[in-house]
Amino acid sequence: MLDYLLKSGGCLLVLYLFYLLFLEKENMHVYKRVYLLLIIIVSFTIPLATFTNYVEVVEQVQPIVIPNVVAELPVITATEQQNYLPIVLWSLYGLGAVLFGLKFIKNSCEIVKKIKNNPKEKSGKTISVLLNEDVVPHTFFKFIFFNKKKFRAHQIPKEVILHEETHARQKHSVDVLLLEILQVIFWFNPVLFLLNKSIKLNHEFLADQAVLNNGTNTKRYQQTLLAYSSNSSQLPLAHAINYSSIKKRFIVMKTHTSKKKIWICSFILLPLFAILLYSFSTKETIHLNEETNDVISIQNQEQPGIYNDTIKRNYYKNVIFKLKDENKKIIATKAYNELTKEEVGKLSFPINIPQKKIPSRIQFKEWEDGKKFGVWFDGKRVSNMSLKNYNQFNISLYSVSRLEKNAKKYGEYYYQVNLISNKKYNTLYKNGRQPLAKGVVITINESQKKATPKQVAEYNALAKHYNEQPENNRVIKLVEINRLKILYDLMSLNQKGKAEKFPNIPPPPPPSKQRNLERITAQFYEHKNDKGEDVKVELQYDEHKDFYETPPPPPIPENAIEKQRKAYVKITEEYKQKVAVEKKILDEFEEEYKGTTSGLELVKLKAKHGAKFYFDKVAITSSKAISIVEKNNKINLLFNKSIVHLSTDPTGSKGRERIIAKINGNSCDKCTIELSKKELAQMILSVDDGDVLEFKMKFAKSPTQHIKGATLTSLAKIMVVKADFGSMVQIFNLKSTASDLVSPPIYVKIK
Numbered sequence: 001m002l003d004y005l006l007k008s009g010g011c012l013l014v015l016y017l018f019y020l021l022f023l024e025k026e027n028m029h030v031y032k033r034v035y036l037l038l039i040i041i042v043s044f045t046i047p048l049a050t051f052t053n054y055v056e057v058v059e060q061v062q063p064i065v066i067p068n069v070v071a072e073l074p075v076i077t078a079t080e081q082q083n084y085l086p087i088v089l090w091s092l093y094g095l096g097a098v099l100f101g102l103k104f105i106k107n108s109c110e111i112v113k114k115i116k117n118n119p120k121e122k123s124g125k126t127i128s129v130l131l132n133e134d135v136v137p138h139t140f141f142k143f144i145f146f147n148k149k150k151f152r153a154h155q156i157p158k159e160v161i162l163h164e165e166t167h168a169r170q171k172h173s174v175d176v177l178l179l180e181i182l183q184v185i186f187w188f189n190p191v192l193f194l195l196n197k198s199i200k201l202n203h204e205f206l207a208d209q210a211v212l213n214n215g216t217n218t219k220r221y222q223q224t225l226l227a228y229s230s231n232s233s234q235l236p237l238a239h240a241i242n243y244s245s246i247k248k249r250f251i252v253m254k255t256h257t258s259k260k261k262i263w264i265c266s267f268i269l270l271p272l273f274a275i276l277l278y279s280f281s282t283k284e285t286i287h288l289n290e291e292t293n294d295v296i297s298i299q300n301q302e303q304p305g306i307y308n309d310t311i312k313r314n315y316y317k318n319v320i321f322k323l324k325d326e327n328k329k330i331i332a333t334k335a336y337n338e339l340t341k342e343e344v345g346k347l348s349f350p351i352n353i354p355q356k357k358i359p360s361r362i363q364f365k366e367w368e369d370g371k372k373f374g375v376w377f378d379g380k381r382v383s384n385m386s387l388k389n390y391n392q393f394n395i396s397l398y399s400v401s402r403l404e405k406n407a408k409k410y411g412e413y414y415y416q417v418n419l420i421s422n423k424k425y426n427t428l429y430k431n432g433r434q435p436l437a438k439g440v441v442i443t444i445n446e447s448q449k450k451a452t453p454k455q456v457a458e459y460n461a462l463a464k465h466y467n468e469q470p471e472n473n474r475v476i477k478l479v480e481i482n483r484l485k486i487l488y489d490l491m492s493l494n495q496k497g498k499a500e501k502f503p504n505i506p507p508p509p510p511p512s513k514q515r516n517l518e519r520i521t522a523q524f525y526e527h528k529n530d531k532g533e534d535v536k537v538e539l540q541y542d543e544h545k546d547f548y549e550t551p552p553p554p555p556i557p558e559n560a561i562e563k564q565r566k567a568y569v570k571i572t573e574e575y576k577q578k579v580a581v582e583k584k585i586l587d588e589f590e591e592e593y594k595g596t597t598s599g600l601e602l603v604k605l606k607a608k609h610g611a612k613f614y615f616d617k618v619a620i621t622s623s624k625a626i627s628i629v630e631k632n633n634k635i636n637l638l639f640n641k642s643i644v645h646l647s648t649d650p651t652g653s654k655g656r657e658r659i660i661a662k663i664n665g666n667s668c669d670k671c672t673i674e675l676s677k678k679e680l681a682q683m684i685l686s687v688d689d690g691d692v693l694e695f696k697m698k699f700a701k702s703p704t705q706h707i708k709g710a711t712l713t714s715l716a717k718i719m720v721v722k723a724d725f726g727s728m729v730q731i732f733n734l735k736s737t738a739s740d741l742v743s744p745p746i747y748v749k750i751k
Helices: 002-023 029-048 085-117 148-152 158-169 172-185 190-213 218-228 243-253 259-280 309-315 341-346 361-366 384-389 422-429 453-467 478-490 493-498 562-593 599-608 622-631 677-681 714-722
Strands: 050-055 120-123 126-131 138-140 143-147 282-287 320-324 330-334 373-377 380-382 395-402 415-421 441-445 473-477 518-528 534-547 612-615 618-620 636-640 643-647 661-663 666-668 672-675 692-698 705-708 728-736 739-742 746-750
Touching: 002 029, 002 190, 002 259, 029 172, 029 190, 029 259, 085 126, 085 143, 085 172, 126 148, 126 158, 138 158, 138 172, 143 148, 143 158, 158 172, 158 190, 158 218, 172 190, 190 218, 190 243, 218 243, 330 493, 373 384, 380 384, 395 422, 415 422, 453 478, 473 478, 478 534, 534 562, 599 612, 599 622, 599 636, 612 622, 618 622, 622 643, 672 677, 677 714, 677 746, 705 714
Parallel strands: 050 282, 126 143, 320 441, 373 415, 473 534, 612 643, 672 746
Antiparallel strands: 120 126, 138 143, 320 330, 373 380, 395 415, 518 534, 612 618, 636 643, 661 666, 692 705, 692 728, 728 739, 728 746
16 A cells, blocks of 8 residues: 555656646647646556566476375464554544545535625526625636625626636536545545645636637736735635736736747657556566475364355365365365364365466477376366467466376376466456366375264264164254264264264255244154155154244345345344244243143133133133143143144144135135126135134235225225236235145136
């Protein structure tokens, strides 16, 4: 950053000195205005230019060999001392930027206040602001400030008015505003302050020229300027007639600059720009025969941060991994999808783009030898002589590897050369990370910490317990399974080979399609094993598992734009808030009933709080429910909010059924039907058990209607009449008195 500021400042100083020496006193004011603005852009751009110099060092070329053993690198810990200089410098810069920024805001507010609080008169494209103070006429954009008394008495010469109108018409305030903003950011650069003064002076030259071109006598105009000039301070953002610049303006008025002189100045500028470009640009030297190791070394070290597994999976998908034990013996060969979580964690995070590596002329010539080298160009095998159609500067990246003696092609050639052309390199890496090539071998050392004998014994006991369970009837404790995985990951490969086989753990239960608020301690489900046999599973949770009615938001796409990410954050926060409310309900329910010792006590407490009771989906009274439980203590109970279900059949997520809605007596399960507007307006909803409590209705481009009961409200009927023919109407979230479940959506097409 400091280097850039010094270069840009030096460049601006040289160009500004050229202006003072050769251009300021010349009568070519439009040319000078363009020049003064252009040198700002040039000065900030030249230091960003980079010239690359390719240096070829002649030396013997050594082929790159990929070793089959990865060496352990020593870890060097460096002690860093706190450097307070950057903090001090940034603090000073911030203080200066704040002070100059406040000054800029103050000046802007003063002008705005003058415009707002004083009378104004419009004249053509300009607006005259009439002030009570005895001020020198000055301009800011289209606003010209005059003394009200003199203006209305017509005591201001028309030459002065024309002068200020020229400032407004040629938009000189834009140039000044740009320089004022740059002075806030680069307040430490004195050249910008001098440049600002020169730009304002040139604006006066332009305004003077416009007045004289209008036919005004030069001597008379000069006398007018002397009468209206002032040494009083003016707002930095405005243009005013100033006494300190009068002498220079009088000299320039009498100066005539020929077109020949303008061309000469332009030609002098060309070599000056070239010298500045060469002197202040960035230069980079690349040695064409620099060698870099093509072996990818994987160290047993933690990678900082949390990395996206998808990126790693894509980067390493073509790689073969060889795992070595403590004695450097290969004990396993795996693909990426076969690696354990611990082994994946050892892989370094993929770099964005490999640095370009251009071969030397000697290397490129040597690769034409087909008896020694096999050449791949952009991933395809090519003849060695085809390299004569290219040169080393057509290559952006290369690698050389030695074939092992057991390689299939060993004897035909002894080294494999992979070349990536400039075009292929730009295509591959324009989007950042790309997969490693097929055939790349990475060695992972198994020199990590081992599990203790006590941990191995704990693992063996748990693994044996689960391995001895019947294959078709499993009882799984989640806390034990999680412990098993932790212990297994701690063990080395040798320990894993000698330990009990890791149990065949059933997959987790499928997600429930019903969204019911409940807290359970165990879950029952079935799945099919590899043989196609049904396996019954009882999954026991550590304490409990909560099921919420609010569905979680879908995962955000990796390529989501900023607007989508902000919306996702908002949706996620809303989801968390809703879940927090539902969790509070479950906590209060557990707190209320944790002292009960039987289902009968729970039913009595629910009855006391006014709950509704259903026996085999038929509504019953609370006293009837209590009587049933008293007579049959094996009755199945399902508690959900203010509803209690009694059943002789097992209850739970597996035994639940959805509500099937009926439209005018006809069942409709996830169906799409066609109704006329009249039929839809007169529609009656019903269910097999109980009555319809409520449902929701969604029309295209209209808010969702929340309807109580089984028929449409007046507002919903009006929306039916306004709906377009052929449009779809969705009916969903239908609830009944007999169940806490909801119906699947129904789609109605208006015919």
